[in-house]
Amino acid sequence: MGGTSQRNINLKLKVWRQKGANQQGHFEEYDAKGISTDASFLEMLDVVNQRLIKEGRDPISFDHDCREGICGSCSMVINGNPHGSERSTATCQLHMRKFNDGETVVIEPFRAKAFPVIKDLSVDRSALDQIIASGGYISVNTGNAPDANGLPVAKVDADQAFNAATCIGCGACVAACVNGSAMLFVGAKVAHLGLLPQGQPERNERVLAMMDKMQELGFGNCSNTGACAVSCPKDISFENIARMNREYAKASIKKRS
């Protein structure tokens, strides 16, 4: 019905099961049978879960909502890669036509010190919200805005700001990083707001506050492996980290002087 070359395939799944934050987890194996290659990865898990429920077993917990790659809910490590090995693709956008009949697929949660597991594949990423709360905004109360065209913004700046703002806050960058760092996430926000004229007044305070918060919450530092950008479903550029380091250095000097 969908793509013209639709087939059905069978897979073996090895899925991380963990009842709660403070409990031991382990892998369990499941068969995923007769999966249409037009189905999405999450639809494949739905099929498995429906069977588990009918057998009276606990279905596999995973976060998901939009299933269009924009809300940042889905968060799985598939065969060792956050969101799987397909570039620029969130788990929910991964389709089964990318898998082979008979393949074994290993599915784990995003793992990082700052992301405790809630259950199975669901992790708590509220630390990212705390980083935003520490300074990832422009302080303008409702009703205080001048006319939107009052301040022209060069198209290149607006486009670059957009490219950074497209981050969906999924945390794949953190899960991909050997140090569990959120530098790409923070760098993207610092770039988004710092590239716009509206973001200038708080530019220094913002980068200092967000970096401090990141460290306080147990995220690691950056050792330039670039794994974060490779895993990013929205292609947030690794350059954002270099830009942030420059901003941070400038802001620190300013603060001291």
Added chain:
Amino acid sequence: MAILDGKVPPGPVAEKWTNHKFNMKLVNPANKRKFTLIVVGTGLAGASASATLAELGYNVKTFCIHESPRRAHSIAAQGGINAAKNYQNDGDSVHRLFYDTVKGGDFRARESNVHRLAEISPNIIDQCVAQGVPFAREYGGTLTNRSFGGAQVSRTFYARGQTGQQLLIGAYQAMMRQVHAGAVQLYTRREMLELVVVDGAARGIVVRNLSTGEVESHAADAVILATGGYGNVFYLSTNAKQSNATAVWRAHKKGAYFGNPCFTQIHPTCIPVSGDYQSKLTLMSESLRNDGRVWVPKNKDDKRSPEQIPDAERDYYLERVYPSFGNLAPRDVSSRQAKFRVDEGRGVGPSGQAVYLDFRDAIKRLGESVVSERYGNLFEMYEKITGENPYQLPMRIYPAVHYTMGGLWVDYNLMSNLPGLHVLGEANFSDHGANRLGASALMQGLADGYFVIPYTIGHYLASTALPKVTTDHDAFKAARADVDARTQRFMAIKGSRTVDDIHRELGQIMWEYVGMSRQETGLKTALEKIPKLREEFWQNIRVSGDATGTINEELEKAGRVADFLDLGELMARDALHRNESCGGHFREEYQTPDNEAQRDDEKFCYVAGWEWKGEGKPQELHKEPLTFENVKLATRSYK
């Protein structure tokens, strides 16, 4: 039946809001911090309201089911947001946006609300730009616009195909700033399961912590629901999987009237269903119709690949039937036209349930890079899902459930008939009548949250005696007991069908009989089938896992589907009672000779507000008559 009073302020429509703002009572700055307000939902409406109310000095408690407030369904809006800025100098104005919206809604919206929305729209764009929303710009640095259906001017602001994401991040960041300041207390992964009413007024909520299963009570001086739409009654829709009607439905059961439940929007351009594992449908933004041309083959059962079909054998039916609006005819009209073509046997693709949306000519005219600049992310999304490249082959699209114009009934102040209960965004029924124009939902959500509720709630608080209420009150205890009893009931059924299974079946009934086109016998069939399915649900579902201690998604879904079953029935009843066609509500018995919707203004020029009368009893209908003093009641024409 009672007559509902929309509490529309007096005076000429263009002065109502200004005068009303002056006439409303104010809460003085020092007193604001004495009031606690509950906001349920962190989509555009809830996040903007939370931020603004906190900025004003109120204590705000904000709740959402998501693990982060930024994940609300608003994040997925693609195409854009309307505003009467007239930056393009193409003849737009507040009056024109007002006129287009009233007409687009097929004369079933309140004129005064729509005018206020149009008046506020320019301020929304200013606010968002000041927050750092990176809207698309011209090389000169000014903002650019595109066109959406039902309008002949370019008034839609956009951020590539991710407008909802950028607007929501703006509102979310504004709200997180208030979280940091301690003015907003944020409760994530909490699902509101009961509204608590004390002495006739909304005074709190009972929520379930979705990570631990614990039940919590929260008291306040007023409650604001911004919990989104109920399109997921149909199981398959473009809504996010967690979108649900539970908060509004539980409020309905506590006395809030449900307005125009049958007004649902079927969006013309979505990726067609591909199999029975399908979990949701993906929208292809209406903005694509700026440059894409919709067609089907002239001959039935033409099995040739689209690029082999010469122009002379293609029927660009929207351009043919609606020469002045062409591919930008409004959504309800375009969806029905697609259905007609498929019903004629001229549908395309393996299922025959699709039409083409073709960019061949746009790519020839503008080049691939311009097309990719405008729609790149949508083209990628299409290719990921279908495995086909829309730069080479036309997209296959078909209508799908997208938006619900109906919702809890509210007056001009966005307050329901239950004092203290305010409803914002898609959750209310307010501004779109029987059909919403593209790019107007984001506008309404932000208008409600940033610019309407901050004024009207102050008036409520300042003019109402609100004795202190704590969660020890009996009403809270009773609401908690209801929550616990319901949970136990779900867990105890231990039947053989999954909740999804029942939900899918409900969706099929709704799509078949209460979908794009409706008729009396079909609606009556739905009214027989839904109660039977509900019985099956309550006797035969299986919720596995534990009710407390950890996540139980099946239990969450069971509560939501129980509510969808009730709401689906009310939608069918509302559709059956409305013996006319208007906007998205198309009754086959009421159409013009050329298949357009035929309204009956004599009998149905009103908002239907349904009152809950208890389990197993039909709701009672109340009416709010609508008057049109500024836009003349006329047959909608897009020819």
